[in-house]
Amino acid sequence: MGRFDWLSEYLAQLEDEHVLVRRGSAQRLAPAHVLEIDAEDWGRAARQASLLEYRWCGLWGDEHEAHIRVYACLEHAGDYVVLQTAVDADTPVLPSHVPSYPIADRPERHAQDMLGLVFSDSPDERRWTRHQAWPESSYPLRADFHLPADQGGQPAPADGGYPFQHIKGEGVYEIPVGPVHAGIIEPGHFRFHAVGEEILSLEQRLGYVHKGIEKAAQGRDAAALVRLAGRVSGDSTVAHAWAACQSLERAVGCRVDRRAQQLRGLLCERERVANHLGDIGAICNDVGFAFALYQCSRLRENWLRRNQELFGHRLLMDLLLPGGVAVDLDTRARESLKQDHQRLMEETNELFDILLDQPSLEDRLLNTGVLRPATARALGCTGYVGKASGQAFDLRASNPYPPYDRQPMKTVCLADGDVMARVQLRMEEIRRSLEWMDELLDALEPGELQCRWQPPQAPCEGLGFVESWRGEIITYVRLDAGGKVARFFPRDPSWHTWPALERIVMGNIVPDFPVCNKSVNGSYSGQDL
Amino acid sequence: MYRILRKTLKTGVLTEKAPTSSDAALEALGIEVKRLVDKRFNGSLAIREVDAGSCNACELEIHALNNPYYDVERFGIHFVASPRHADILLVTGPVSRHMETALLRTWEATPAPKWVIACGDCACDGGLFGRDNYATRGGVEAVLPVDLYIPGCPPAPVELMMGLLNLFNAAD
Numbered sequence: 001m002g003r004f005d006w007l008s009e010y011l012a013q014l015e016d017e018h019v020l021v022r023r024g025s026a027q028r029l030a031p032a033h034v035l036e037i038d039a040e041d042w043g044r045a046a047r048q049a050s051l052l053e054y055r056w057c058g059l060w061g062d063e064h065e066a067h068i069r070v071y072a073c074l075e076h077a078g079d080y081v082v083l084q085t086a087v088d089a090d091t092p093v094l095p096s097h098v099p100s101y102p103i104a105d106r107p108e109r110h111a112q113d114m115l116g117l118v119f120s121d122s123p124d125e126r127r128w129t130r131h132q133a134w135p136e137s138s139y140p141l142r143a144d145f146h147l148p149a150d151q152g153g154q155p156a157p158a159d160g161g162y163p164f165q166h167i168k169g170e171g172v173y174e175i176p177v178g179p180v181h182a183g184i185i186e187p188g189h190f191r192f193h194a195v196g197e198e199i200l201s202l203e204q205r206l207g208y209v210h211k212g213i214e215k216a217a218q219g220r221d222a223a224a225l226v227r228l229a230g231r232v233s234g235d236s237t238v239a240h241a242w243a244a245c246q247s248l249e250r251a252v253g254c255r256v257d258r259r260a261q262q263l264r265g266l267l268c269e270r271e272r273v274a275n276h277l278g279d280i281g282a283i284c285n286d287v288g289f290a291f292a293l294y295q296c297s298r299l300r301e302n303w304l305r306r307n308q309e310l311f312g313h314r315l316l317m318d319l320l321l322p323g324g325v326a327v328d329l330d331t332r333a334r335e336s337l338k339q340d341h342q343r344l345m346e347e348t349n350e351l352f353d354i355l356l357d358q359p360s361l362e363d364r365l366l367n368t369g370v371l372r373p374a375t376a377r378a379l380g381c382t383g384y385v386g387k388a389s390g391q392a393f394d395l396r397a398s399n400p401y402p403p404y405d406r407q408p409m410k411t412v413c414l415a416d417g418d419v420m421a422r423v424q425l426r427m428e429e430i431r432r433s434l435e436w437m438d439e440l441l442d443a444l445e446p447g448e449l450q451c452r453w454q455p456p457q458a459p460c461e462g463l464g465f466v467e468s469w470r471g472e473i474i475t476y477v478r479l480d481a482g483g484k485v486a487r488f489f490p491r492d493p494s495w496h497t498w499p500a501l502e503r504i505v506m507g508n509i510v511p512d513f514p515v516c517n518k519s520v521n522g523s524y525s526g527q528d529l
Numbered sequence: 530m531y532r533i534l535r536k537t538l539k540t541g542v543l544t545e546k547a548p549t550s551s552d553a554a555l556e557a558l559g560i561e562v563k564r565l566v567d568k569r570f571n572g573s574l575a576i577r578e579v580d581a582g583s584c585n586a587c588e589l590e591i592h593a594l595n596n597p598y599y600d601v602e603r604f605g606i607h608f609v610a611s612p613r614h615a616d617i618l619l620v621t622g623p624v625s626r627h628m629e630t631a632l633l634r635t636w637e638a639t640p641a642p643k644w645v646i647a648c649g650d651c652a653c654d655g656g657l658f659g660r661d662n663y664a665t666r667g668g669v670e671a672v673l674p675v676d677l678y679i680p681g682c683p684p685a686p687v688e689l690m691m692g693l694l695n696l697f698n699a700a701d
Contacts, residue, residue, distance in 0.1 A: 133629075179628065180579060185588060186580050209622065234584035278589070294597050295540070300593075301593060
């Protein structure tokens, strides 16, 4: 089947439902296909997509003078369709996607808080990203936004009045947790309802690390945007910077040299290995198996030190630039990297073999925190959360971008969906990344590290799609006529895995929450923005 | 069990010697040594880490302090779950306004005498997120009195250790 073979079916369905596609473009936001529709058809277009089981993967708005453009991204068979509509900035009302796609709930509430969009038939109108730092009637991403003078000086009050859902019944009790958690982790609030040890429900309240990234990006140049994108979620700095680079390069039509793309791939896989190592150890430690934590954190530290030696930064920050990369590898470094890979392969083979042979670990991780494949599918989970629950989608194979286009990545998919499956999947991904990086080092082509970055002469826009260690990242960028950023929206995979965690913990015991949470490891910063 | 022991023995002790803190480094870290005299910590320094809007990179490096290479517990430095047990608040992030009250409450819950360390560029001056931002305070000092700044994006474990060790040595 070729690319977009399925699109004609969707278009036919839309026509049957009298949804008028005003304009379609395969170029504007390539590789995605844009369909412009009327605001009144917004809900029906989503409904048809949901009937055809397309994956809903993001929503963002963008103010254009008197209008707000609204975009929603859908995926099927590795191809992306972007629905676009426009609403009046004074009456920004449109139907909701939530009736067809419940996962659209938080993204729509984010758009409501940031831009003032009103989703007329949404079942959930509560604030999401906004707490009490700015008034309900003002929207940070509108051009006319300003903080009232008296609000600037006072501490923003806690959002104590947030309307959580309540469950009543004999023996039901609430456990509020956070925003400041017991460990060295990011802040967020979890509201549990439990009976005895068993969790009845979990409701998350995020937004605590909202630092205005979308607004802060505006007015920056391309290089500054990529640096900022590298801090959307610090553990995914390469992947987010790469997605921003992709969108910028597509916007201005900049061709990146093969060697630079290969080095980006190498850095991104190094980031994957580092995070997987750290998390496998931390998951085992959450059930009291400290041996794994110390062994994995030792391997991770070795890996990060090599990052520092070879690339000048332990976490690989600021190594991607618009049009290329800031670092190169000489022959000696390549050889030493291959030795690293071999050593880590031997070490992990030995270590993972020990871990998977421990009855005490098996007892705690098997059948704990199960995400059923149907739920993972409905929520549009990607990354290890989706792949451990039967969702094979992985951009590196489903819609391979350079360098994965010419050097395929053999991706992994498991079916069990429990904590153990998520651990095993990540163990296997480490092995495959190591093999892939070895192949890449052999295939490294000579070439330019960075093409000359020329700011555009006219307004332009682009979309980036990158598979981070955590899953699919989608980044939208619009530049103004001067080449400055007018809109930046990075969609971290955590938007889809946080809601999955709410499902995962149901029926588990309260003491297993940390291990369930760690096995999902959503980014707070990446979704709070 | 045999395999775990064998692997542990084969791995051996990795913990490295503590970095020595030179006078220049002390100065660069801007530590207010004089405030930390008289063996106040009595051999045990308890730290409560607070993420006030970080991108999580600082947290990754703070975590690394507990890996077998750095192992800061051997200096009597440990991370505690409650601010009520803490001598020091190690604050990361530009202080998002949504975390402002939580940070203040954490500080109030920490018994005096207490010290605040601004960890990372964002905590020092807002970093890449800037000072002119509706959603942040542009640094910890806008909210709390800061005793020590540890710049870096993120500061590496050795840089964190230099800062912490300086506090520790100064108090000894």
